[in-house]
Amino acid sequence: MTDTAATRRSRITPEREAELYEAVLDLLRDVGYDALTMDAVAARTRCSKATLYRQWGSKPELIAKALRHDKPVSLADIDTGSLRGDLNEMVARSDDCQMEKDAALMRGLFHAVHDNPELRQALRNLLIEPELTGLNDLLRRAVERGEVAADNPALEYVVHMMTGAFVARDLIEDRPVDRAFLASYVDAVVLPVLGV
Amino acid sequence: MTDTAATRRSRITPEREAELYEAVLDLLRDVGYDALTMDAVAARTRCSKATLYRQWGSKPELIAKALRHDKPVSLADIDTGSLRGDLNEMVARSDDCQMEKDAALMRGLFHAVHDNPELRQALRNLLIEPELTGLNDLLRRAVERGEVAADNPALEYVVHMMTGAFVARDLIEDRPVDRAFLASYVDAVVLPVLGV
Incomplete structure (x- = not known):
């Protein structure tokens, strides 16, 4: 299910959000938590770090939301x-x-x-x-x-x-x-x- | 309990063996599995690498025996x-x-x-x-x-x-x-x- 609060305050579509979460989980499987940086997420998703931080606040929150989306x-x-x-x-x-x-x-x-x-x-x-x-x-x-x-x-x-x-x-x-x-x-x- | 087969084929006393297992588990808590090398075990226990390998065969076996001893x-x-x-x-x-x-x-x-x-x-x-x-x-x-x-x-x-x-x-x-x-x-x- 999409986080409606996050969607409301952003210009990211639910499809783009889902794509981004999938990329985060792929990265997590590939490199593990410690090596997963916001730079790597930005590079893989072609999303600016500024947008990532504005939208998700922090790496732990982004990962928790990606896991919740995947569940x-x-x-x-x-x-x-x-x-x-x-x-x-x-x-x-x-x-x-x-x-x-x-x-x-x-x-x-x-x-x-x-x-x-x-x-x-x-x-x-x-x-x-x-x-x-x-x-x-x-x-x-x-x-x-x-x-x-x-x-x-x-x-x-x-x-x-x-x-x-x-x-x-x-x-x-x-x-x-x-x-x-x-x-x-x-x-x-x-x-x-x-x-x- | 001491592994009697291992004790029989070695000159290591049960007390020394217990001490060595404790050191291995301390190292494991400190640095994790990947960073735990036989060199580090040898340094911390003042036991030669040759003895470690003769006695325990390999790092996985040494760690498994240390865990079993600790249980x-x-x-x-x-x-x-x-x-x-x-x-x-x-x-x-x-x-x-x-x-x-x-x-x-x-x-x-x-x-x-x-x-x-x-x-x-x-x-x-x-x-x-x-x-x-x-x-x-x-x-x-x-x-x-x-x-x-x-x-x-x-x-x-x-x-x-x-x-x-x-x-x-x-x-x-x-x-x-x-x-x-x-x-x-x-x-x-x-x-x-x-x-x-």
């Missing part, structure tokens, strides 16, 4: 009427190739995040908090419908379970995360522990 | 007679400070692992496979005692659940993994999904 599934859009349906929809909207590309990006950022408080804050504000809010809304609706007991202690750990699926598949099993695996994990772990 | 809890040693007891024992043996140090090391290695097939293989052989074997033995005993149904589909995802506890606590919650958190996670997620 294939937004939990906030999903509301099928049941928890099982919501989680199945989340899996169904995932794209196997996209997930492999995301895993590569995330590995590159994992270390940078800890050395760069500004990047951490930008990712937190633009990527993590909105997704956590989306997940919590989805779970709150399940509690309100009576699908999950309000005092189920696993409710606060759903994000940990889902993160583990991605990281352990990649790092420990050395296999790509794909839809079939995610669907099986949701059925075997997430739904049963929530009592669904 | 505070070995699942293979734990057998209390019940799954709840085994997992509680695992948590009880964890050390909060050690876990923070480990998290910092793991962040540094996360990216290196994907760029260095030799490091990945060494970590797999020396660290990941033995732990997976330990975990699978622990779960197999729980099944044999009738605590967990043999066909519980969550059995193959325990490693994913546990990995998620560590990574999401650190990366998404931005809080340190400690024993209180791990104990609560085991009670809320791991034991219930296994039907214990």
Whole structure:
């Protein structure tokens, strides 16, 4: 989804913005966070540094927005009427190739995040908090419908379970995360522990 | 635990070996995997490069063994007679400070692992496979005692659940993994999904 506030205050079209974000992520995959400079972004996108800074403020913010733009599934859009349906929809909207590309990006950022408080804050504000809010809304609706007991202690750990699926598949099993695996994990772990 | 095969073929005492592994991990925290050279290890430990190579073969193997030596809890040693007891024992043996140090090391290695097939293989052989074997033995005993149904589909995802506890606590919650958190996670997620 396009950031409407950013679009409003600029002369950059949504198409140009999308193109620019793709270029930023390509650079990030190629050279990593530390070596990605605003000069390199300007050169690759033929966009002046002045425009980049006016539009995005800083490198961490530009990267966080590019990652948010790239993200294939937004939990906030999903509301099928049941928890099982919501989680199945989340899996169904995932794209196997996209997930492999995301895993590569995330590995590159994992270390940078800890050395760069500004990047951490930008990712937190633009990527993590909105997704956590989306997940919590989805779970709150399940509690309100009576699908999950309000005092189920696993409710606060759903994000940990889902993160583990991605990281352990990649790092420990050395296999790509794909839809079939995610669907099986949701059925075997997430739904049963929530009592669904 | 000391690697008895390595000790047997060397003139290095277990104390000297432990000291050397500590120095390697300090270096790894300071400079990261790529910048850690055998020259730097030799200089910091006052051990000749010839001895390092004779004893450990290669940099990835040396680092994997240092990590294995440092690891505070070995699942293979734990057998209390019940799954709840085994997992509680695992948590009880964890050390909060050690876990923070480990998290910092793991962040540094996360990216290196994907760029260095030799490091990945060494970590797999020396660290990941033995732990997976330990975990699978622990779960197999729980099944044999009738605590967990043999066909519980969550059995193959325990490693994913546990990995998620560590990574999401650190990366998404931005809080340190400690024993209180791990104990609560085991009670809320791991034991219930296994039907214990």
